[in-house]
Every structure is written in structure tokens, then in C-alpha cells.
Amino acid sequence: MAGGSGRPLTAGVRAERGRLLVSIAQLTPALAYFALFYVGPLLVLVYISFLTFRNFQFVEPLSFNNYANVVTSETFRVLFSRTVLLSLLSAVLAIAIAYPFTYIITFVFPGRSRSLYFLILVALFGGYLVRIYAWRTILGVEGVINGTLMTLGVIEEPIREILNGPFAVVVSMVNFLVPLAVLPIYAAMQNVSPGVIEAARDLGSSRLQVTRRVILPLVLPGVLVAFAFCFIAAAGDFAIPALLGGVESPFIGNQIQFQIGQTSNWPLAAAMATTLIALVVLIVAGVALVARRVIR
Amino acid sequence: MTTSSSATAIQFxxxxxxxxxxxxxxxxxLEIREGEFFSxxxxxxxxxxxxxxxxxGFEEADSGCILLRGSDVTSAPPNKRPVNMVFQHYELFPHMTVFGNVAYGLRLKKVRDPELSRRVQEMLxxxxxxxxxxxGARQLSGGQQQRVALARALVNRPAVLLLDEPLSALxxxxxxxxxxxxxxxxxxxGTxxxxxxxxxxxxxxxxxxxxIMNQGRLLQVGTPREIYGRPADAFVADFVGSLNAFDLRVDEVSGGRAVMRLADGEHVAxxxxxxxxxxxxxxxxAIRPERIRVTEAQAAGADTxxxxxxxxxxxxxxxxxxGxxxxxxxETALGLIAAQEANDTLAPDLVVGDRVVLSWAPDAAFVLPPSIVEG
Incomplete structure (x- = not known):
């Protein structure tokens, strides 16, 4: 930093330390809750993933065998790639829809933004399974799309591939994720003062330059949170692939469910889950890093 | 004061x-001249x-036109006008440093280092x-933000700098x-x-x-002395400084003056x-309070x-x-009158209930034109 201003006085440093202690004390209940209900179960999960599955029992010794199984199996690798790719695609599409929507309700209709935002919240809490079944009726063989196309004479036979495949999974996933993406982006856009946008215009920016140089950098943290929300929710989902994906597009979540429900191989399921968590964290961190580089 | 040229910068x-x-x-x-400080x-x-x-350029006129150095900018977007603004709440870019804020406009104009740095530093x-x-812009005090906002606008060498109540938050x-x-x-x-x-x-x-504006209408344009000394109407007179206004019954008109004779033999003109x-x-x-002399009644001889x-x-x-x-x-025959005295060595030391004489020079009072706008 230029100017080389002196360090704060020792009294200031001491006061800052005191404030830090107070902050930690205030955080204790939340930290305890977090440790007990999140970190604890996660550690149990990781522990189970190292156990050995023998005669329908989980026993020691601890080993990396389950992980070796996960990494080397062709089946599992396909599942992981499909999960990651379709989730990435869904998350990106959800943000591509949520960003302009939020931009419009924030900056184009500022007077109406609260009620429009409320509508999005209603969609978010509007019954997850109900919406999945709604998509079944829309995309199915006798569904709205096939029905309309046949009535119009565009097709003679219903297109079976619409339902029960990656297309149906992504469409319904995006529908499920858009409200999740709107939430953090909306919060971030609320913090962009309309005056800052005017200042940028006044200093010579076109509308596009305002978005690129001012709004996007200011909203970026919100977009990254939206990406994390969407990607995590999609990668961990198993209901949408199970109900709309048909036999050829299950996610890793369906395999985890199968290992727990059908074969009772909890250690293998735990290894898959842990691998998934690690993968998701790495991808989210990577995306955040790249985005921060690109949008300065 | 103003630059020698009296060219027109802005015309409404x-x-x-x-x-x-x-x-x-x-x-x-309204015409605003090149190089003047117009409020x-x-x-x-x-x-x-x-x-x-x-x-x-943030609002567009519904009718009429606005000329900037002779060219019509009525419908030009904000980024296509050679003017820059200092906003009431500064509106610095929070994700940028002071340098980034001030360099913003120059970078859009493709000004490159070393000229970029030189001009930013010079303006800072x-x-x-x-x-x-x-x-960072968020780490500045209000006064510093104010100065950076000023630099961010001025560094672009605008034809006109617009300032929207920039000091009201200080x-x-x-x-x-x-x-x-x-x-x-x-x-x-000289901007x-x-x-x-x-x-x-x-x-x-x-x-x-x-x-001076009121209810959408421009009431008077003038130098500070003109505005304060000879306000165009009652609103201007009252808005700029405090004022005594009273009704004067014209008993006599002589030498360009209207005179009212009072019961005690004195007169007001x-x-x-x-x-x-x-x-x-x-x-x-009307008369401004500071133009009125207050003298204790006993001390007030005919020499006042x-x-x-x-x-x-x-x-x-x-x-x-x-202070x-x-x-x-x-309380006088003309109604309640406020009079202001500097607390210098000659100041009278008066208390409530004292009898006094108010006096003022012939040119101190002025006829108050009726309001230009209603209300």
C-alpha cells in the first residue's frame, strides 16, 4: 500500500484483540451447534468410509479399499462424471436464467422487486416432489409437449426421449435451482446502489460496460454463492434422476441410495459420499478462483 | 472572478x-457562462x-432543449456528454481503490500509462x-470520499462539473x-x-x-449581492437570509421615496x-435585520x-x-421587527422590556414585489 502509514498503536492492537475474544465468545453457541450437528456426523461418515464390509457388517480394519473401489470402477466413474457434468450444466443454466431475472426485478422494476422476489420464494417452497411429477406429465409420452406437437401434426409418434433421459433431468433440475440462484444474487444486487450505476454512466460507460466493470464485480460474490448452492444441490440430488432420468441417467446419489438400501454396504456408500463432497468442494473452489481472476 | 470570455457553456x-x-x-x-461558479x-x-x-443526462426534458457549448444534448445519454457529476452520496465504486476510482473515466477513454498515472496523481x-x-473506497472517511469523488469527476476535464449537494453529508x-x-x-x-x-x-x-428556484420555476438569477440585496419577490427575499416585512401606508411620495408618518412624529421611508x-x-x-440600528430610547437623540x-x-x-x-x-408600530447587532464594543446591552429606537439608512429598506409563484 502506498503512503506507508504507521501501524496502529499498541493500545489499538490490544483493543482489537479484546474485540476478537468477545466475538469468539459470542460465536460459541453457533460453533457448538455446527460441530455437534454437522462436523460430528461428517466425521462419522468419513470414519465409516474406511471400514470394511464383511457378512453384512462394518468391521475394522480401516483401509482405503472402498476408495480404491470407487476410483477404479468404470461404473462409478461414469456415474461421477454424469453427476458432475449434468450438475454443472444445470447450475450454469440456472444462473443464466436467475441473473437477468434478478437484474430486471432489481433495476428495471425497483418498485415491484419485493413482490416478484416473494413469488420466487413461493416457487422455492412450492413442493419439490410435486414439481417433479408435474414435469413427468409435461414431458411424458402423453404429456403436454408431445400432445401439442402431435395435434399440430409436427410429429406422428410421441417422442419418448423427452422423458427418461438427461434432457428431462436438466430441465427439471434447472426449474428446481432457479429460485436457489435468485436468493443470493438478489441479496448481492440489493447492495449495488443505483447511484453507483449512474456514476459509471456519467464517467463514460455504456450500459454494457456498466454491467461488466461495476455490477458484475459487485454481484460476483452473490453469483458464486448461487453457483455453490445450485451445484451442491444438483450433485447431491437423487429424486430427479430417479423419477425423470429413466434407467440410463442415474446420478451418484442413486448409487449411494442403492448401496445403503439394497446391499447395506454403508462403507462403500460412505466412501462415495465423501468422494462426492471432496469433488464438489474442489470444483466450487476452482470456479470461484477462476471467476475472481476473470472478473476484476 | 469569471474568466475573461463570456461564452455560454449551458443554455436551457x-x-x-x-x-x-x-x-x-x-x-x-437559463444561460450559464463558461468558467463561472453557478448555483x-x-x-x-x-x-x-x-x-x-x-x-x-439522467432525466430527459419533456419539451424544450438543452445546449452544451452550443450543441444540442437534450436527448444524449449520460456517457455521451462532456459533463461529469459529483453525487450527493459520492457513489464511489466500492470494489475499487482510490486510484481505480479516479482512473475509471480515463481508462474508458483509453488513456494509458504513463499519462494515466500522471493525470490521476495530479488530480489527487x-x-x-x-x-x-x-x-479501498470503503476505507475512506466522509471527507476523503468527497475529495475522491471530486477528483474522479474532474480528472476527465469535463466542460462542466455538476455538483448535487455534495457537502450536505459532511x-x-x-x-x-x-x-x-x-x-x-x-x-x-477554471472549470x-x-x-x-x-x-x-x-x-x-x-x-x-x-x-433561485421554487415549485419548478426559476425566480431570479443574479450575483449573491443582487439576490440578497434586491430579491425579485417575497419568496426569494425570505429564502435568502432572514427578513422583516411590514405594510407601509404611503402618506407622502417625494424624491423617489414613499414615506409613512408615525404618531410620535418620526417617519419611515x-x-x-x-x-x-x-x-x-x-x-x-422589507428590511434585513442587520441593516437596523438599535439604540436605547434615552440615548437616542435627534443625531441618530x-x-x-x-x-x-x-x-x-x-x-x-x-455569540x-x-x-x-x-414590538413597534410596524409590528414585530427583528434587528441584528454585532456583539462588538459598541453593542448595546439590552434586556427584555427596554424601550429602544430602531433606525435605518434611506437605502436599507426595499419594496417587496408580490410572489411570482403562488403559495
Whole structure:
């Protein structure tokens, strides 16, 4: 930093330390809750993933065998790639829809933004399974799309591939994720003062330059949170692939469910889950890093 | 004061602006000269900020046109005008450093280093925040933000700098200091400043000329002395400084003056200066409190004041002491009159109930024209 201003006085440093202690004390209940209900179960999960599955029992010794199984199996690798790719695609599409929507309700209709935002919240809490079944009726063989196309004479036979495949999974996933993406982006856009946008215009920016140089950098943290929300929710989902994906597009979540429900191989399921968590964290961190580089 | 050229920087020609059915600006005709410090003064909602925003391009006039150095900019977008604005709440880019903020406009104009750095540094020196260029915009005090906002606008060398109540968020002491500095920066750079404020003292102190607005209408344009000394109507007179207004019964018109004879043999007079006053009619007359001399009744001999001075007796009903000044409120035959005395060595030491004589020079009072706008 230029100017080389002196360090704060020792009294200031001491006061800052005191404030830090107070902050930690205030955080204790939340930290305890977090440790007990999140970190604890996660550690149990990781522990189970190292156990050995023998005669329908989980026993020691601890080993990396389950992980070796996960990494080397062709089946599992396909599942992981499909999960990651379709989730990435869904998350990106959800943000591509949520960003302009939020931009419009924030900056184009500022007077109406609260009620429009409320509508999005209603969609978010509007019954997850109900919406999945709604998509079944829309995309199915006798569904709205096939029905309309046949009535119009565009097709003679219903297109079976619409339902029960990656297309149906992504469409319904995006529908499920858009409200999740709107939430953090909306919060971030609320913090962009309309005056800052005017200042940028006044200093010579076109509308596009305002978005690129001012709004996007200011909203970026919100977009990254939206990406994390969407990607995590999609990668961990198993209901949408199970109900709309048909036999050829299950996610890793369906395999985890199968290992727990059908074969009772909890250690293998735990290894898959842990691998998934690690993968998701790495991808989210990577995306955040790249985005921060690109949008300065 | 102003630059030697009297070229026109800005012209409003018959500009009207509506927000729904509310008319914010009514038939605005105004010329602002190159290099002058021009203030738009008025109460909130008077249309001054809307006029400024039409200059900046944030609002578009519904009719009429706005010329900037002779070219029509009525419908030009904000980024296509050679003007820059200092906003009321500064509106610095929070994700950028001081340097990034000030360099923003130059970078858009493809100005590259070393010229970029040189011009940014030079402007930071002008507004006296050099050394802070690495600081984040969020880490600045209000006064520093103000200076950076000023530099961010001025570095682009705008034809006109627009300032929208830029000092209103600062505390009194800093505001006074910035008023002086702004004025000196304006003199130093010679840039035309259009300054919007509701603070009459600020406008009087800083401006070469002032335009006073009320209810969307421009009431008067003039130098601070003209505005204060000879306000165009009752609203202007009252808005700029405090004022005593009273009805004067015209007993006699002589030598361009209307005179009212009082019961105690004294008289009150006002110079007509072109106003018409028929004998036996009543006219509205105003006088600034600081133009009135207050003398204790016993001490007030026939020698008080110049020949032709107005004199009226009264009783002190209130004494407001504010350090350098004291304002006396005095009940007289003309009604309640406020008179202000500097608390220098000659100041009378009066208390409530004292009998006094008020006097003022022949040219101190003026005829108050009726209000131009209703209300």
C-alpha cells in the first residue's frame, strides 16, 4: 500500500484483540451447534468410509479399499462424471436464467422487486416432489409437449426421449435451482446502489460496460454463492434422476441410495459420499478462483 | 472572478419536465457562462436537482432543449456528454481503490500509462488526497470520499462539473472548509461549476451567480449581492437570509421615496426604485435585520442616523444571543421587527422590556414585489 502509514498503536492492537475474544465468545453457541450437528456426523461418515464390509457388517480394519473401489470402477466413474457434468450444466443454466431475472426485478422494476422476489420464494417452497411429477406429465409420452406437437401434426409418434433421459433431468433440475440462484444474487444486487450505476454512466460507460466493470464485480460474490448452492444441490440430488432420468441417467446419489438400501454396504456408500463432497468442494473452489481472476 | 470570455457553456431553452402529472421543472430558460461558479438554490422539491440531472443526462426534458457549448444534448445519454457529476452520496465504486476510482473515466477513454498515472496523481494532489491512492473506497472517511469523488469527476476535464449537494453529508466544520476549498479548486482549474444546494449561505459564499428556484420555476438569477440585496419577490427575499416585512401606508411620495408618518412624529421611508406607490395606498416593504440600528430610547437623540433615516420606537420582547451576534425582537408600530447587532464594543446591552429606537439608512429598506409563484 502506498503512503506507508504507521501501524496502529499498541493500545489499538490490544483493543482489537479484546474485540476478537468477545466475538469468539459470542460465536460459541453457533460453533457448538455446527460441530455437534454437522462436523460430528461428517466425521462419522468419513470414519465409516474406511471400514470394511464383511457378512453384512462394518468391521475394522480401516483401509482405503472402498476408495480404491470407487476410483477404479468404470461404473462409478461414469456415474461421477454424469453427476458432475449434468450438475454443472444445470447450475450454469440456472444462473443464466436467475441473473437477468434478478437484474430486471432489481433495476428495471425497483418498485415491484419485493413482490416478484416473494413469488420466487413461493416457487422455492412450492413442493419439490410435486414439481417433479408435474414435469413427468409435461414431458411424458402423453404429456403436454408431445400432445401439442402431435395435434399440430409436427410429429406422428410421441417422442419418448423427452422423458427418461438427461434432457428431462436438466430441465427439471434447472426449474428446481432457479429460485436457489435468485436468493443470493438478489441479496448481492440489493447492495449495488443505483447511484453507483449512474456514476459509471456519467464517467463514460455504456450500459454494457456498466454491467461488466461495476455490477458484475459487485454481484460476483452473490453469483458464486448461487453457483455453490445450485451445484451442491444438483450433485447431491437423487429424486430427479430417479423419477425423470429413466434407467440410463442415474446420478451418484442413486448409487449411494442403492448401496445403503439394497446391499447395506454403508462403507462403500460412505466412501462415495465423501468422494462426492471432496469433488464438489474442489470444483466450487476452482470456479470461484477462476471467476475472481476473470472478473476484476 | 469569471474568466475573461463570456461564452455560454449551458443554455436551457423552455425546458419542461414532468413526473407523471407532477411538473418538476416549468419553462426553464437559463444561460450559464463558461468558467463561472453557478448555483441552483431552492427548497427541496423545487426542481433544482431535476434540472441538474437533465444536464447530466439522467432525466430527459419533456419539451424544450438543452445546449452544451452550443450543441444540442437534450436527448444524449449520460456517457455521451462532456459533463461529469459529483453525487450527493459520492457513489464511489466500492470494489475499487482510490486510484481505480479516479482512473475509471480515463481508462474508458483509453488513456494509458504513463499519462494515466500522471493525470490521476495530479488530480489527487489538487483535491489533497495524494498518498491514499492504494486505499479501498470503503476505507475512506466522509471527507476523503468527497475529495475522491471530486477528483474522479474532474480528472476527465469535463466542460462542466455538476455538483448535487455534495457537502450536505459532511459535518458543519468540514463543510465550511470544503466550501472554501471547492471555490479555490474552481478558480484554479477554471472549470464551469453548476452547484445544486438548498443552503443559502453556501450558495452566497461560493457562487459567482445564483439561480433561485421554487415549485419548478426559476425566480431570479443574479450575483449573491443582487439576490440578497434586491430579491425579485417575497419568496426569494425570505429564502435568502432572514427578513422583516411590514405594510407601509404611503402618506407622502417625494424624491423617489414613499414615506409613512408615525404618531410620535418620526417617519419611515423606502426608496421606490421604479416601484409605483400611490398616496394613501399600502405597499409591502422589507428590511434585513442587520441593516437596523438599535439604540436605547434615552440615548437616542435627534443625531441618530443620517438625514432622511427612518426611525421607529419600540419595546424589546426577546433577546437571542448567538455569540458574535445578538438578535433583538422588538414590538413597534410596524409590528414585530427583528434587528441584528454585532456583539462588538459598541453593542448595546439590552434586556427584555427596554424601550429602544430602531433606525435605518434611506437605502436599507426595499419594496417587496408580490410572489411570482403562488403559495
Amino acid at each position: 431553452e423552455g425546458v419542461n419536465k414532468f413526473f407523471g402529472r407532477f411538473q418538476a421543472v416549468k419553462d426553464l430558460n 441552483l438554490l431552492g427548497p427541496s422539491g423545487c426542481g433544482k436537482t431535476t434540472s441538474l440531472r437533465m444536464l447530466a 494532489r489538487v483535491v489533497r488526497v495524494d498518498g491514499l491512492e492504494g486505499r 459535518d458543519v466544520k468540514l463543510r465550511k472548509q470544503m466550501q472554501i476549498e471547492l471555490k479555490s479548486i474552481q478558480h484554479q482549474l 464551469t461549476f453548476v452547484y445544486v444546494t438548498h443552503d443559502q449561505e453556501e450558495a452566497l459564499l461560493m457562487s459567482d451567480r445564483i439561480g 423606502v426608496a421606490l426604485e421604479g416601484a409605483v406607490a400611490a398616496p394613501a395606498s399600502t405597499i409591502r416593504v 442616523g443620517a438625514p432622511g433615516a427612518s426611525r421607529v420606537g419600540g419595546v424589546v420582547t426577546a433577546v437571542d444571543y448567538v 458574535s451576534l445578538t438578535t433583538y425582537r422588538i
